[in-house]
Amino acid sequence: MNDLAPDRKYTNAAIPVGGVDPHPDKPSGEFITDVVSNDWVNDEYKLLVVRAAERALTAYAGQFYHLLCPSPDGAEVWMRRPMSIYKVDKAATCLEFLYKCEGRGTQGMATLAAGDKFNVAGPLGVGFSLDPAWKNIVVLGRGVGLATLAPLSQLAAENGVGVTAILSARKSNLVMSEDLFDELGATSITVVDEDGSSAVENVEKILEKLIADGKADAFFTCGSSRLLKLMQNLGKKYDVPGQVAMEQIMVCGIGACYVCMRTFEVNGEKTLKRVCREGPVFNMQEAVGW
Amino acid sequence: MVDLSVKIGDLTFQNPIQPASGAFSWEYNDVIDLNRLGALVAKTICREPRLGNPTPRMAETEAGIIQSIGLPGKGIDYFLENIVPEYAKFEPPLVVSVSSESAEDFAELARELSVPDVDVIECNISCPTRNTTGGNFAMQEDHTKMVMEGIRAATDKPVWAKLSPNAGDLVAVALAAEEAGADALVIANTFLSLKIRTDNFRPALGNKFGGMVSPALKPIVLRMVYQVAKEVNIPVIGVGGVTKAEDVVEYMLAGAHAVGIGYAGFRNPSALTTIIDDLETWCDERGIEKVTDLIGAVKDDDMEMDPLVAASHGV
Ligand SMILES: Cc1cc2nc3c(=O)[nH]c(=O)nc-3n(C[C@H](O)[C@H](O)[C@H](O)COP(=O)(O)OP(=O)(O)OC[C@H]3O[C@@H](n4cnc5c(N)ncnc54)[C@H](O)[C@@H]3O)c2cc1C
Ligand SMILES: Cc1cc2nc3c(=O)[nH]c(=O)nc-3n(C[C@H](O)[C@H](O)[C@H](O)COP(=O)(O)O)c2cc1C
Numbered sequence A: 001m002n003d004l005a006p007d008r009k010y011t012n013a014a015i016p017v018g019g020v021d022p023h024p025d026k027p028s029g030e031f032i033t034d035v036v037s038n039d040w041v042n043d044e045y046k047l048l049v050v051r052a053a054e055r056a057l058t059a060y061a062g063q064f065y066h067l068l069c070p071s072p073d074g075a076e077v078w079m080r081r082p083m084s085i086y087k088v089d090k091a092a093t094c095l096e097f098l099y100k101c102e103g104r105g106t107q108g109m110a111t112l113a114a115g116d117k118f119n120v121a122g123p124l125g126v127g128f129s130l131d132p133a134w135k136n137i138v139v140l141g142r143g144v145g146l147a148t149l150a151p152l153s154q155l156a157a158e159n160g161v162g163v164t165a166i167l168s169a170r171k172s173n174l175v176m177s178e179d180l181f182d183e184l185g186a187t188s189i190t191v192v193d194e195d196g197s198s199a200v201e202n203v204e205k206i207l208e209k210l211i212a213d214g215k216a217d218a219f220f221t222c223g224s225s226r227l228l229k230l231m232q233n234l235g236k237k238y239d240v241p242g243q244v245a246m247e248q249i250m251v252c253g254i255g256a257c258y259v260c261m262r263t264f265e266v267n268g269e270k271t272l273k274r275v276c277r278e279g280p281v282f283n284m285q286e287a288v289g290w
Numbered sequence B: 001m002v003d004l005s006v007k008i009g010d011l012t013f014q015n016p017i018q019p020a021s022g023a024f025s026w027e028y029n030d031v032i033d034l035n036r037l038g039a040l041v042a043k044t045i046c047r048e049p050r051l052g053n054p055t056p057r058m059a060e061t062e063a064g065i066i067q068s069i070g071l072p073g074k075g076i077d078y079f080l081e082n083i084v085p086e087y088a089k090f091e092p093p094l095v096v097s098v099s100s101e102s103a104e105d106f107a108e109l110a111r112e113l114s115v116p117d118v119d120v121i122e123c124n125i126s127c128p129t130r131n132t133t134g135g136n137f138a139m140q141e142d143h144t145k146m147v148m149e150g151i152r153a154a155t156d157k158p159v160w161a162k163l164s165p166n167a168g169d170l171v172a173v174a175l176a177a178e179e180a181g182a183d184a185l186v187i188a189n190t191f192l193s194l195k196i197r198t199d200n201f202r203p204a205l206g207n208k209f210g211g212m213v214s215p216a217l218k219p220i221v222l223r224m225v226y227q228v229a230k231e232v233n234i235p236v237i238g239v240g241g242v243t244k245a246e247d248v249v250e251y252m253l254a255g256a257h258a259v260g261i262g263y264a265g266f267r268n269p270s271a272l273t274t275i276i277d278d279l280e281t282w283c284d285e286r287g288i289e290k291v292t293d294l295i296g297a298v299k300d301d302d303m304e305m306d307p308l309v310a311a312s313h314g315v
């Protein structure tokens, strides 16, 4: 009767590594993963690697998991935190998350160590999609947005699509995922605030050059309202389609609670959509910046 | 094995576990098997399409979350055409929840919702961010009686009244709902609350006020269920802070026929079905044959009231 002792706080029957999966056909689930590593990649970001049950490994670029973060301070963390899938390593049966340590949830995540259990729900949401007509795409990301965009280059590589990645950050030591993009054969261009290269006018020039060179059949972005606006304008001007990954505070992550709303403009009319269900990846031209 | 089925009015539910309105949708079928639930409970629907409240709609506090969603939805026509059929794909009875700012419209909505695929009409007369004459009727017994009488006259479906924990005299409101013809009472909606950010001096929620949701509120709602169940002759459904099977047992001991679960499904998307499994185990391990044996079975009529004697007993 131990596990049903009256003073336990919550019920918990998520699917552990190697456990029986009661719903092998369902698209999402609640899983107990095993932490493999959780290391700093620079001053602000950590990379969490967890081993997970087979069905948890079905995520594709742009989808996310809803993470039950441990407490950083002994008090409860009441809500899960959404994190994009950074990498699915099918061979090692591992999921990877690249995250910025900010508030209580991510600080709690930062305390995880190899051997710990970590409860993740997912994969959730609608991710990126590639039109077979696209031969070359441009990925523009800033800060943690790069965590969301990185697996897109993997998807592109698998589909024989060329990728140019423009990586924007405050300082050069905060530019992330360069290796991952390079590894997958992407051409990466780094721009930083330090030397002014990340200024919108400069990024605009880079994008216009890529369009002129026939390297921009589609645009992809995440993480900066300013860069979204830029890509929207150029997309309209040169008729380049695009997708954007959006963020919003979430509660359920499944589509039930209507907490995660963002404004979109569809056929000239403003409307609200659920980031967790209709997104997080949306048609770039429909997004209204934040 | 224990018989988990419960009856509320003429309807039989395969177990006492129901989702709470607004904290659930058929999309949860992506994660759990909805056919295992006692009932399906849809999000509150209004006549007109509504965008809901400004964001942010949720904030964390020391002991739970506060939220103000503002009843977004595409209106009753869309609901009947598109959402009821989504729920009709599953076996458990469908409870639809409805809200309006006027008693006449409330009754008319109940009439329109009385379609074959709908099994119960839950009247959300307690949305905490509406006012007492404009939707939050459950703050006062006379408003409750008026609105529930109109609804009762408009439909033959079972009608449940969802009451407010913010009412001054909840038992009086409950009796008014019963007198007006409610078939069951759902206790309770959320607690009106406020969070102010100390970094920018602004309310944390876009709508300023929100409803608090937390396992910490369970003892308060449990007390309300206990007090109401003692006074009314219709079933009570306890909603507030259920996160595990023992909480279901506690609500049933206090007099509830069933429970509604919201927050726990956010924390653990598989919570509802897990709680059903755990409740079964809990009953089996104790040789309880029918879960209905727990209803109102709290042992409180032979309590030792002499403090000198009580303090000489063990704990
Ligand atoms: C689909 C999606 C994918 C994401 N992917 C990543 C990722 O790969 N790496 C990464 O570092 N971050 C990512 N984020 C942002 C991440 O969810 C937030 O940084 C995190 O929730 C902050 O939690 P906290 O407790 O550390 O911070 P706090 O500031 O203490 O959070 C307070 C509250 O605000 C919410 N919140 C704060 N910022 C955000 C935000 N930007 N988006 C959503 N909710 C927020 C939190 O959930 C929490 O409820 C993603 C967000 C979304 C919606
Ligand atoms: C995000 C959210 C949305 C809700 N929406 C509704 C609603 O539309 N109608 C309603 O009657 N109650 C609504 N509620 C209240 C719940 O049904 C329930 O009464 C409350 O959450 C307490 O139960 P819990 O402690 O199990 O979460 C909502 C609660 C939450 C958290």
Ligand code: FES
Residues within 6 Å of the ligand: A249, A250, A251, A252, A253, A254, A255, A256, A257, A258, A259, A260, A274, A275, A276, A277
């Ligand atoms: S987080 Fe609940 S609907 Fe998106």
